Amino acid sequence: MNAPKIEGIIKAHERILGHVHKTPVLSSESINSITQSHLLFKCENFQKVGAFKFRGATNAVKKLSTDELSRGVCTHSSGNHAQALSLAAKQAGTKAYIVMPETAPRIKVNAVKSYGADIFFCKPTLAAREEKLEEVQKRTGAHFIHPYNHPDIIAGQGTAAFELINDYPDLDLIMAPVGGGGLMGGTSIAAHSMAPSMEIYGAEPANADDAKRSLESGRLIPSVNPNTIADGLLTSLSDLTFQILSDKLDGILTCTEDSILQAMKLIYERMKIVVEPSGAVPLAVVLEHPDVFRNKRCGLIISGGNLDLARFDFSAF
Numbered sequence: 644m645n646a647p648k649i650e651g652i653i654k655a656h657e658r659i660l661g662h663v664h665k666t667p668v669l670s671s672e673s674i675n676s677i678t679q680s681h682l683l684f685k686c687e688n689f690q691k692v693g694a695f696k697f698r699g700a701t702n703a704v705k706k707l708s709t710d711e712l713s714r715g716v717c718t719h720s721s722g723n724h725a726q727a728l729s730l731a732a733k734q735a736g737t738k739a740y741i742v743m744p745e746t747a748p749r750i751k752v753n754a755v756k757s758y759g760a761d762i763f764f765c766k767p768t769l770a771a772r773e774e775k776l777e778e779v780q781k782r783t784g785a786h787f788i789h790p791y792n793h794p795d796i797i798a799g800q801g802t803a804a805f806e807l808i809n810d811y812p813d814l815d816l817i818m819a820p821v822g823g824g825g826l827m828g829g830t831s832i833a834a835h836s837m838a839p840s841m842e843i844y845g846a847e848p849a850n851a852d853d854a855k856r857s858l859e860s861g862r863l864i865p866s867v868n869p870n871t872i873a874d875g876l877l878t879s880l881s882d883l884t885f886q887i888l889s890d891k892l893d894g895i896l897t898c899t900e901d902s903i904l905q906a907m908k909l910i911y912e913r914m915k916i917v918v919e920p921s922g923a924v925p926l927a928v929v930l931e932h933p934d935v936f937r938n939k940r941c942g943l944i945i946s947g948g949n950l951d952l953a954r955f956d957f958s959a960f
Contacts, residue, residue, distance in 0.1 A: 693949040697726075702799030707786060850869060872900055
């Protein structure tokens with residue numbers, strides 16, 4: 644399986660044009676003042692299904708043959724990819740079969756149901772996801788679209804950075820959150836090709852820092868029992884995304900759970916938009932590592948805005 648190139652991202656952008664939102668880029672003078680940097684937020688929380696995942700899912704589904712579409716699509720996901728693939732399948736006139744962990748946020752489960760997908764619950768481990776998915780695939784014959792270990796998914800996710808860099812070619816640095824590495828992989832391919840001198844960083848919770856440890860050790864280290872409120876970043880890198888990030892990233896920076904909450908609250912108060920914990924991780928990294936970003940023009944990708952407010956306590960901030 645080969646990593647997509649910039650040409651694949653450009654074709655993906657053309658393919659999904661008119662089916663996904665070109666999301667806005669926002670900035671906040673008060674946050675810039677606090678961080679002593681110029682931050683430009685690519686707001687994928689305004690994307691359809693509330694997350695960047697709809698880009699990749701739409702690209703992957705639109706590349707399927709008529710025969711593949713007739714059998715439906717399937718995947719395993721804690722939420723955002725599940726929603727994205729469910730809606731992309733619905734728009735393509737086919738069925739989606741989704742394996743979700745029992746711990747998936749209720750807001751994301753309800754959204755998947757609303758798009759007409761069939762949900763199969765499993766224990767919150769990768770092994771349980773894969774075992775249940777194999778059962779579903781055998782029963783339905785559906786085409787498996789992996790949440791991130793898939794060139795068409797990665798190319799689709801890269802269209803967010805492609806748009807951002809097209810609109811702001813003078814960025815000094817670009818950063819996205821890292822879970823399985825699909826968004827960060829597509830982001831790094833786009834940035835490396837479009838602006839070779841641009842710094843490229845990944846953002847990761849310290850409580851789920853398997854990608855950072857993987858890149859530093861030079862070998863793929865799976866995530867084991869990660870404990871972070873950033874539920875979209877619980878997965879491990881794949882062989883494909885590890886290869887891309889190892890080749891193109893300047894590094895991965897981590898942040899604490901308190902910093903994620905602080906970043907969420909800052910975005911709510913200063914920008915008046917809703918962001919989920921995973922989407923706030925890049926700003927949390929800026930807050931913890933100010934020297935890396937000071938006086939730089941930085942593009943941060945807010946990955947999503949699907950949030951169950953009842954799960955979080957902001958009283959300390």
